[in-house]
Structure formats: structure tokens, C-alpha cells
Amino acid sequence: MNLFFSKTLTASFLFAPLLFVSPVYSETAEEKGLAIAMEADKRDEGFGDYTANMTMILKNRQGKESRRTIRSKTLEVPGDGDKSLSIFDTPRDVKGTAFLTFSHKKGDDEQWLYLPALKRVKRINSRNKSGSFMGSEFAYEDIASQEVEKYTYKHLREEEYQGTLCFVGESFPVDKKNSGYTKRISWVDTAEYRLLKVEFYDRKKSLLKTLTIEGYQQYLDKYWRADSMNMVNHQTGKSTTLLWNDYKFRTGLTDKDFNSTSLKRVR
């Protein structure tokens, strides 16, 4: 799971360029939705690699909290989905557990789980994407690398969200059979193509979750990353907040930091 973000959630759900909006050529809503997604993706190209630390805060309906801390490393792979590695530091009983993901633009992602107590690498079936990631309100598919090709798009409208003009659009999973969603509605700001809010609709087409993303900061004068992501499950009243810090770009990671050998020596 791309823990987080190769083409980040940011770039992910995306929406598009006004360039195509001309009075002569009448673009369909689907074309415009795709164009916005592609533009957001394009704006995040070239980051190379980055690392970040994350605190995941789980809250139940009664307000009880539980925290996990995770370090993530992401490598951009030209022409394909990103590679990512996520390592758990807490809770202590899962310390050292690591997920390695090779995401792909076409076909299923490849995933492995490393269990430090047994020194065992297990293959995971990435089609179980609608499952909860570590008991959180984020499904595996929410934290996976959001490749443009994994969804189809439809632009809806432009509207202000918290004082920022946004593209509002729908996206539909290509893998309808395994996704937990029938559709997502995304708010992406028209100036920088940052994802600000997503509504997730379950298989019965009712509103399941809302994700809000805050605290964007720009790195290398180009790449936007958020400090906070909050997912609320409307059906259970539970929520999960991801707090990000210590983003470092172009740290020199290569393919060799994302293979079974490096997975077994992960700390």
C-alpha cells in the first residue's frame, strides 16, 4: 500500500486543466474529468523519491484513541506506478512489520508483508483492496498509489470549498469487482490541483466516508504534500487521522531499497 502516496492523494484524485476548455471544442464531462486527473498527476511528476513519518490516530465512536507510527519511503518509477515501503514503529507488538508495494498503472499491484518475529516475507493479494488498513478507516485502496489509470472520471462542476475554488468531479474504480466503492467525489483546487476533500460511496451507493486534507506545504518549490488527513466513517462514527511530518525529497533511494533483500533488513 502505497503508504501514502506516491502520486499522493494529492495528485491523485485530480482534476483538470482549463487549457482544454475552449469555446470551439466542446469537451465532455468525462474528458474534462480525465484531463484534470492527468494534469494533477503531471504536476507531481519528477519528485524522484521521498521519505516521511506518519502518526495514525484511530478514534472510535466513544472517542477512545489508539496510535500507530509509521515511516514511509516512496520511489517514483518512470512509466509505471511507484514503489513504496512502510515500516511500523508502534504499536510495539507490530514493531518492524513492513509493507512493500509495487504499484502498477495496469493490472494488480504487487504487495509483500514482512514479519520480523519470523523473519518471514509473505505475499499479499492486492485485490483485497477494500479491506481496512491496520484497523483504520483507510482501506488499502485509499492509501495505495493513486494512478490515473485506476479510475474513470467525470467532471461535475466548479465550486468554492472553504474559500478556495475547486473542481468537483466523480471518479469510478476500474476494478469494480474488488473496490469497496461505487464512486468517489473529489474537490481539487483549481490553482494548484491539490486534493482537499473526497467523499466515498459504498457498494450500495450510500455515503460511507469523507476524507478532508489540510496543511499543504510545497517541497522543492513544486510538490505539494499535506500535513493532515482525516477520514470519517459516517456509518460507524469512527475516524482516523493521519499526521505527516519530516518529508524529505530526493534522498537517493533506488530500486535496491525496494526488494526482498532490503525488506528483510528493514528497521
Add this chain to the structure above:
Amino acid sequence: MSAKLRQKTFPAAGAFILAFLLLLSSNVQSFEIDGEISIQGFLFFENGAWPHQENEPVSGAGNIKIYHEIRDNFHLSLEAFYRIDSEDQERSHGDLRLAEALYFTDNWEISIGLGRVFWGATEFVHLVDIINQTDQVEALDGEEKLGQPMLHLTVPRDWGVVEAFVLPCFRERTFPGVNGRFRTPLPVDTDQAVYESSAGQHHTDLAIRYSTTVGDTDLGLYYFNGTARDPILLLSHKPTSPPILHPYYEQIGQTGLDLQMVTGEWLLKGEAYYRIGQSRPYAATTFGFEYTLVGIADTMMDLGLIGEYVYDDRDDGWLPTIYENDIMAGLRLAVNDMDDSNILFGVIRDIHHGSTIIAVEASRRLGDSIRINLDASFFINMDIMDPAASLARDDFVKLELVWYW
């Protein structure tokens, strides 16, 4: 472990720890220390089949893990373990699980010291995992292992990973003592271990492994030459003392294969090996599937369905094994709650004898750093011809609390 190896291993380990601490004093930047303390209690439902076996043994265990990065690519790891058991002297034991130095570059990696290596794919039976000796008194499932002295070279390439192992010292399997449960009808006296090799415990074992990922398949192929990890138990009958069993460790050559494959929503897993060196060559295999139902009944819960089969061609009675022609089924429920609650329910049935083992493992976190584990096993209809028959009266419930500090 015999007294001999104990003498041999522990001074070396002591030297390692000393070197470790000296190195630490020079740099305290990337130094981690943590570990676990646990207590566990068993409740056996029946009196043991043999005298002196207790029904309510309790034990406590602790381990300490130290990790230090001397440089980005030069790491030291140490893990020491000790258990004290109220009843079984043989289960009161310690081990250095890990004491290794690891150095790596982009093109190769080498580790030296006491290490741990896992090979395998399936869930129920671990057939091909051979580098480390099983710490049999720790767990029935064979997943607890002793630290193995080794020199381990790893060369990752685009076309796969080649690993070479030199294993200079042999670790003997642990066996329950006369007061312990889960034992053979006659106790095993590990101090009377006998070796086929005249070098005994100091035979240098060698292994080479190739592993790779091809499309949706991970596969590994290895050859091992050296001392069998699973001894044959021979009857020792001296006129002056009561009869006991003693382990006999043979020299073997073993070719092994393991694979994990994703096909659609399924995960397929398999292991097999072919062994020579024990009076006749033989083969064994286990394979099966795992299928996960995600978000069952409109909840966050996932239910994994596991089906596996194991076959060992020694089932003609030449050299009986527990897993000779058995079918296994498992249900793994992940609640996906804050406390990471999960329950594993498994059944192992011997097709030929009809002997059946039912096992339940339930676990959840209590607060941030404590886990509670509840395990139970029931041995049903154990056929007297089945080597597992000696477990017939060992139905148990085990409660364990582990504090991760």
C-alpha cells in the same frame, strides 16, 4: 542443548556481547533496546499419559533486543531469550536468538554470527525451513527457532537473489523433559545425542539458495548439505537405567522448493523437498490456498479461508512422521478493531488414521503495549498408529500475557 555446545557457544556469544558493548560506547546515536516479558499458564484437561506430568504448568519468559547502527550499512543485532518453567526443567532454557553483524552494499550483503532465516510459504506445516533448529519446547507449531551460527552471503540481482550459507556449528533440537507435556512416551535425553558424522556438532553444513519473483509468483529453490535438523529418536536401553530415547542426527542432502503465487483473488502456496542420506531417499510436499473475504457481513472484519494438504512418502511406516497424509483447514478472522483482535481456527486431520487436531488461537492488544493470547488445542480420535498419538491426553488451554517494553 548439550553441555558441550553450551560451553562452546556461550563464551563466543559473551565475546560478541562484549564487542557489541564496546562498539556502543563509541556511538550512541542509532541505538535501540527493547524486548518482551511474558507470563503464561497452561490448563490441561486430563492427567498426562505418563507419571510426573503436571496439569497446570506456568512459566515466565523474557527477551531483550539490542540493535545498533555503526554506519548506515553496518548493523549489529542481538536478541537474548530466557524462559523459566514451573514444571519442566528442559523448558526452562535460554538462547541467543540473534547475535549478528550485517554489512551491505548495493550489490551484496554479508552477515556473520547467530542468525535467523525463514524459508517457506504455507501456513500450517513448515517443511522446507531448514537453516535454524526448532525450539520444540517453546511451541508445538515449530515456529520458534534457535539462533544458528552462520556466515550468510546475499547477492541480489535483477534476475533473482543468490544466497550462500556456511553453518559451522549444529544446534540440537530441544525436547520436553520427563515432567513436560507434548512429549514422546519415553522422554528424549538430549545429552545422549548421537551423530552420523564423526565431526558431531562441528560438521560444517552448507546451503545455497536462489529466489526470484516472476510475474505473480515468488519462488525459491535451495540445496542443503549437512546435519538433518530433525533427528531420528532411537531407544536407548542400558541395564543400569530406565529406557529413554536419544536423538540421532544424520547427514543429508536436501533439495527444497517454495512458492507463493497470486491468481485472481486467490493466494496459492506450496513447498516440497527431496532428501537423500537417510537409508532411502524420500520426498515430502505441502500446498494449499488462502482466500480472503473482505468486510464480511457489512463490517470491517476480514475472514481468511485456508486449505492445505501435506504428504510425506515415509508414510509407508518406514519412518513415521506426524504429517504424512493430512488435510488442513483454517479460518482466520481479523476484526480490524483498534486492538487488532484476531482469531485463528484450524483443523488438521490425518486422512489415513483419522486423528484430528483442532487448534484455536485468539489474540488482542490490551492498551498500547500488552497483548493477550489465548490458545487451545484438542487432540481427537488419536489413532495409536499415528506418531501424534502421544499427544492424545494433552488437550489444553493456554493463556499468555506479553508486555512489549
